[in-house]
Amino acid sequence: MPLAPTHFRALLVDETAPRVRIERLPAQRLPDAAVILAVEYSALNYKDALAVSGRGKIVRRFPMVPGIDAAGRVIESNDPRYPEGSQVVATGWGIGERHWGGYAERMAVDPDWLVPLPEGLDARRAMLLGTAGLTAMLALLKLERAGIAADQGAVLVSGASGGVGAWAIALLAGAGYEVHALSGKPEQREWLRALGASEVLPREGFVDDVRPLGSTRWAAAVDNAGGEILSAILPRIRPEGAVAAIGLAAGMTLATTVAPFILRGVSLLGINSVETPYALRLEAWDRLARLPAARFAEIDAGTLTLDQLEQASNQMIEGKLHGRHLVVPG
Structure with a gap:
């Protein structure tokens, strides 16, 4: 009843x-x-x-x-x-x-x-997005406004198997970016590829031998991990690239140097989806509403x-x- x-x-x-x-x-x-x-x-x-x-x-x-x-x-x-x-x-x-x-x-x-x-x-699709989809879209908007275009190189998504990571892969791939996924769950490799990742990297060994400036590989990144993962990503971003920082699953402490910022012009972009201004929330949700059903x-x-x-x-x-x-x- x-x-x-x-x-x-x-x-x-x-x-x-x-x-x-x-x-x-x-x-x-x-x-x-x-x-x-x-x-x-x-x-x-x-x-x-x-x-x-x-x-x-x-x-x-x-x-x-x-x-x-x-x-x-x-x-x-x-x-x-x-x-x-x-x-x-x-x-x-x-x-x-x-x-x-x-x-x-x-x-x-x-x-x-x-x-x-x-x-x-509708309400169901809105919750398939939820905070995860909104946060991923805010990251995409910030990367675009930082001048990161799809033809500039691959974008790395860390914590790729989580809700924000999964939506970040889907949104970036849908916008024409080449997406690389970093995940500690090898059993989800095929699912991450289905979402749009062209390459899936294991988390194991990713933080080994991190230097102030490493060999550059990615034009940008969406980081859901923080901590040592973010510290390992920054030295590998190409000149004038950017990293959208979203999460802290790997820790709140960031052990890095100023080298990526002052020698390569890398930007670290903070994403706060909890208290997003109304106009920006509207923009993000309106863009999410245009996603294809697939x-x-x-x-x-x-x-x-x-x-x-x-x-x-x-x-x-x-x-x-x-x-x-x-x-x-x-």
Whole structure:
């Protein structure tokens, strides 16, 4: 029997046992916000997996509804920008960390966190993209604005098997770039090639014998790893090239020299998808909406229910999942 409109189903994580639970909550439990969504889809990101599994300090307030991405329909609104019935997407701004996120049938959001779903995207495709696709597109836009054209040479994508890495490969390849993928998961080589990588490099040995200036190989890179991986990428970028820095899976410390920057003119471009200005978010989502259907099919790994999330989160952290797994809260 469908839930009464006055209640909604949600996955909660807490500090006390049971740490993960699924509850039927009264609508009054929703945080105060100007817009209420009926969530159609969320997604399982690595950050969400850390939050649900408890293996990372992601959640800042308890109890918390995780889910850093959400797409759905506005059912209540005090903001004229988003009338009832509007289709919207929500990412960033601490959703699922400091503010209740998308692993629920209902979600209360600040309207400034929203973007109207552009023509060409439905809620499912929006969540196949989510924070991962948005971040990858922001990286592509910055590389383009830095003057990195497709005819200047190959672009390396590190952390290629993750959500952002996979979308970065697909977006770069779709824009005409030659893409090389760096991955520590050799079993995913064929999938990375299917996404658009012309070459897949093993992570093993990549950081060995790194010098202040190495032999140049790539015109640019999209780095999802940070740490020693980013330190090993910078000396191998061609003169006037650029690296879009997105993640820190390999660590926050950057051990490098100024040589790539002052002797080769390499640019290090930071990507912050959490608090992206509204105009830039609109630009990125509008461009994502123009992607061909085949791009979504290649990255769609299926759907999960709230009841399956805890197991799937552990599998993701253990490296047993790839592609984009959507979450249906109902």
